[in-house]
Amino acid sequence: MSIPASLVKESGINEQSLLRQSSREKRLLLSLATPAVVAIVAVIVIPVGWLFYLSFIGGDGQFSLENYQKMFKYKSYARAFATTFQVSILTTLICILLGYPLAYFLASLPSRLAGLFMLTVLLPFWTSLLVRTYAWLALLQKKGIVNELGLSMGLWDEPIKLVHNMTGTLIGMAHIMLPFLVLPLYSSMRKIDRDLMQAASNLGATPIQAFWRVYFPLSRSGMVAGSLIVFILCLGFYVTPAVLGGGRVIMVATQITAILENQFDWGAASALGVVLLVATLVVLFVATRVFKLDVALFGNK
């Protein structure tokens, strides 16, 4: 014998208490994230908030916008931003040019073989950034291997300057960023149903048409996500431009360090940092809107 439905509906006690219990459990489970949230508040939110406050404090200790006005006053600040965007855009483009064929190649292999070749992408990813920057410094220097090879093969007549300039910076940056593009791109290509390509060729598409009209659009979300990660990482990059740029490629991060080292001007350094953060957030926001990306895409790394 079951309890008449009308009775249960009238009291609704069970339903309510179950609901309450489940929402309590949800809250309890969510609270497991507390240590992570507290740590991030302590190390990111409060310090960055503090810098935000400092950026609005003038030399006399009063509220002022002078730190932000410096960005228009001093050409070096504006130039640092221009260089940052130039390096970031070029690095992202190089990564797409190199990363797309590589990811395409890996995605077309049987998964076991792809896993093996994937090690070549993962190894740099796991190797220290400093080590890789150092390796490029050694390779690209005046008497480095690249120059010696080029000279002995007669590609150029005298050693060319490959490092301590923009060229070296871009080579190093592209090498460091490439895995960040290839990994999400590869995983989005893996998800593409190969039958679609067959269907396209059945319907009379040439291989090139099938690629551009079927495969490429399907791989675009991975490509955009990867490019976005690369671009955002480039915006705040410090080590590689500092070492391979040899003082000729001043990005915002380098500029911030220089201000702190030489002038102890926390206000100006903070203002630059805040503008960098805002630029990053704007790029992220616009890109996610335009390409209808999910923040969770970052989880595909």
Place this chain on the structure above:
Amino acid sequence: MQWFNRPVSDTQITQWQRMWLYIVAAIIMLLLVVPSFIVIPMSFSNSQYLEFPPETWSTRWYETYFESAKWMRATITSLKVGFLTMLFATPIGVMAAYALYVSGHRFARAVFAFLVTPMIVPVILIAIGTFYAFGKFGLNNTITGLVLAHTVIAIPLVTIVITSAFRNYDLDQERVARSLGASRIRAFFVITVPQIKFSVATAALLSFLTSFDEVIVSIFVSGGKNATLTKHMFGALRDYIDPTIAAISTIMILVSTILLLITQFFGKKSS
């Protein structure tokens, strides 16, 4: 050589027509891997300059490294900080991933977005921010401060790795265990943990490496007798090309290669 004329499985292109792709991919893969490995023979050079191939071989740069009190102290600091970071970031990240994946709370997505902020905020900003804030609390140049900062940088990586492990894992198994009388905690440790342990191990190694390889925050926050290996390396790199760095780099490449192969090996086993 019939293979060349065979069609690539699902399109009309033959392998031969696709040869350019294989060549391009091979070159890119070489470019990805070779630069790091070229440091290895260089580290055995007898010369003060970086030569390739070295004219005479020696282990003098390894001797310099192992006999230098400065480098040894920095190495120990880096290892200690990396280990402590791993010890803190792994459980904190696993807890967060579990909370966000299982709770189904309406704020879970927002909290996840918050947890990845350390990856979005430019690291230079984290570096000068912590440097400033730590200065107020006397945490600069201490192991505590450095571990704190590195833990926060590692938390999103752990959370992401573990979340994706949960995606491939059927959480109903935990429900079954609980319906058979296990508590939630017991069900998690007895049923879930053994099945995601390889992801947990990967996340732990990744958080160790993140800390061990971290440069920018270390440059600002670490110093004195607690300066990290990367801080000293960066200083040496910016000023002159010291072959000792090649020796240290070789050791670091060896370590990351071994760690990577371990995760690959376990990854294969688990799948």
